[in-house]
Amino acid sequence: MEIPAQWIRGGTSKCWVFEDSDIAATGHGPDDLLPRIFGSPDHRQIDGVGGASSTTSKAMILTKPQEDDLDVIFRFAQVGIEEPVVDWGSNCGNCSTTAGLYAVENGWVELAQDVTVVRTYNTNTGQRIIQRIPTPGGSLPAALQAHIPGTVHPGHEVGLGFVDPAGKTTGRLLPTGQARSTLQIDGRGFPVTLIDAGAPAVFLPAAAVELAEVAHKDWSDAVGPMLGTLDALRRAAAVAMGMAESPGQAERAVPKLGIVGPPRHEDADLEVLMLSMGAPHPAMPITGGVAVTTAAFTPGTFPHELARDATSGSVAPDGVRKLRLATPAGGIVTFFDESGTDLVVGADRTARRLATSTLYLPDSL
Secondary structure, eight states, X not given: OXXXXXXXXXXXXXXXXXXXXXXXXXXXXHHHHHHHHHTOSOTTOTTSSOOSSTTTSEEEEEEOOSOTTOSEEEEEEEEOSSSSOEEOSSOOHHHHHHHHHHHHHTTSSOOOSSEEEEEEEETTTTEEEEEEEEOGGGSOOSSOOBOOTTOSSOBEEEXXXXXXXXXXXXXXXXXXXXXXXXXXXXXXXXXXXXXXXXXXXXXXXXXXXXXXXXXXXXXXXXXXXXXXXXHHHHHHHHHHTTSOSXXXXXXXXXXXXXXXXXXXXXXOSEEEEEEETTEEOSSOOHHXXXXXXXXXXXXXXXXXXXXXTTTTOEEOTTSOEEEEEEETTXXXXXXXXXXXXXXXXXXXXXXXXXXXXXXXXXXXX
């Protein structure tokens, strides 16, 4: 059995990209097919194409729609590593860039002479995402020059804008109706902000987990002993947000969890550490970036309180507000655009195709 696929780096993730029709042609559903393709369950994923980490065990399934107002419909899959399961509970903003680049490189859209706009729709979250890819002279640049923190080499620039991102999973920007809540874990209360924008997320101030006096560059190491507590907190948040009936039923990928603190350097507005699949994220999941940016511009939340001048942020000449996030990999600038009829929140990413492949599988899965 064989199936065509492309391997694309999207942002700070790597994703295997499939067309829906090619998945269907195998006669197997993606829940059975993807773990075998990736080599799960195996912490090395040695008999598959997975990269043995949460940022490299990801897949995208694309459909070319019939609708005139969309160019790509996509579904994101977080493929388990030590478990042969697929988590469909959230989208990956970094991998979302692969949908735009795939459409441009495979003739799904007509290329503009300056910037090509690819209109995409994510079915995991019901989210429309506008992707802007520079195509000077009607083609992709031959020389890659766009850089982002968390990657060594450049790629094609992909601007991601999440259109009206609030409440796509839970139905409300603030699922509990409150900008701040307290969650109880092992008899201890943790102050948190629960928000649904880009992805459901729980944010807690650095002081609540004794990181306020720890240098931001050391946060990833410092949270090691508390990962179990943080996951319990994340699962409790899922129940509070109405996403699960019990902590044990919470998805592994959502809600996302982030720790936020006030900036200690002039080149940042907020210090952030996000967790992904139970481990510190090396940079920033873009859906997490959308969530923390939206929270920073929402009065009453902890990100709003802790961010530098969060009531206005830095304002670009076009009136778009910007937020500079300090992440483990470096600074990321996100935007909060209320200048049009729809709120658009996002950031600039990069993407690059790594391979076009034929993947081989046993006939009996």
